[in-house]
Amino acid sequence: MQNGPSTIELLAAVRAFVEDHAMPELEGHAAFHARVAANTLAIIERELEQGPAAAANERARLMALLNAKGSLEALNRQLAEALRSGDMDLETPGLREHLLATTIDKVSIDQPSYSGLKSAFQARR
Amino acid sequence: MTADGLEKCLGNLAARLWGAEGVSNLTRLSGGASQESWDFVVGDERYVLRRAPGGQSTPRTGTAVPLATEAAVIARARALGVVAPEVVYVLNEADGMGPGYIMRFEDGETIARKILRDEAYAKARPKLARQCGEALALIHKIDASGIEGLPELTAANQLDLYFDLYVGFDEPRPVFELAFRWLKERPPESEKTTLVHGDFRNGNLMVVPDGLSAVLDWELCHLGDSMEDLGWICVNSWRFGQSENPVGGFGSYGDLFSGYEAAGGGSVDPALVKYWEVFGTLKWGIMCMLMVSAFQSGADRSVERAAIGRRSSETEIDLLNLIAKD
Structure with a gap:
């Protein structure tokens, strides 16, 4: 077992360094890329925290929707094919809810303050 | 050099x-x-x-x-x-x-967030959507005859182009599949071929305290459906957080359309603009994936190129908000 601090704690420490110490020393392009780097570390922190549950829920929904088993990627491929061929569409029971829930989880990791996320929450209600 | x-x-x-x-x-x-x-x-x-x-x-x-x-x-x-x-x-x-x-050289602001938030542009903001409509009406009247190197890109052409790019990534994205299908089932009927700016959005517009001062970044201009430009400036990514103002984060559909019509652009069918807004949202999502390929191939190893891939999901949520409501 790897002892602490945890991955998330280490990431938070690196991000605090970039934000509080490195960024104020930088200008122009370098400052911009440092901001992007700090945001990227925040994405990784959120993915470590929320990713496993999001993936498990997504997989469970896909198995029910497709009545199939397989890896998350294989199930997503199957759904993509069904949508491309027209075998499934927005009329398919559970599809809309699945796509909304999956995408809300994805954006909550990638960009939790994104404006479109708020509208999606309202749509789900 | x-x-x-x-x-x-x-x-x-x-x-x-x-x-x-x-x-x-x-x-x-x-x-x-x-x-x-x-x-x-x-x-x-x-x-x-x-x-x-x-x-x-x-x-x-x-x-x-x-x-x-x-x-x-x-x-x-x-x-x-x-x-x-x-x-x-x-x-x-x-x-x-x-x-x-x-x-x-022209002096003015092009950074979208400043245009949307700085006090200096408070008087410009309410005018911008209408001015964009007026500018687009004129752009769509440009006689492009004799200009070499302008591609003709219809909705169907572009849909094929972006679908091929998407398939090439070999990464399943059910929301994009849904959007491709939605667009294929609704080919725009009254496609009027004109010169199209191709990248008319907040970020490519120069603004002064008085209003719109210059339309920039013409490198994606082409011949195509005039409504493509009206849809693109309404894509949620170009509202920079001000979602309640569909046109570039600063204005309303009504102002954009009335400016367009008043300047002789012809009557605007909101359904066609929505088609192109959906199209533009999907296109931006695929462009984000394309920029990641530049990172993965080693052409551009910057953190910015890598991270932009995680902005694809914002277009997925926007697509669902546009086509999967109710």
């Missing part, structure tokens, strides 16, 4: 064009990964050079037109009264700086 080499070439040109003794204050402007922009001064006049990166005439990415074509289109736009940069010279091979052109 070094900045010194460029300064020498520009100096020779300035001597020939304006009888000037060299150029001064040559500075590279930030922004624009696909183009290089340089600010410089000749006598009392300030100019901007826009040219291919490093002066190399390598094929440009995607559907970008040659720089000389871009310059020709901008000149015709200005002649019709579109607020656009004044192109003063188009480079040729003998100038030794690669393809490009020189325009007169």
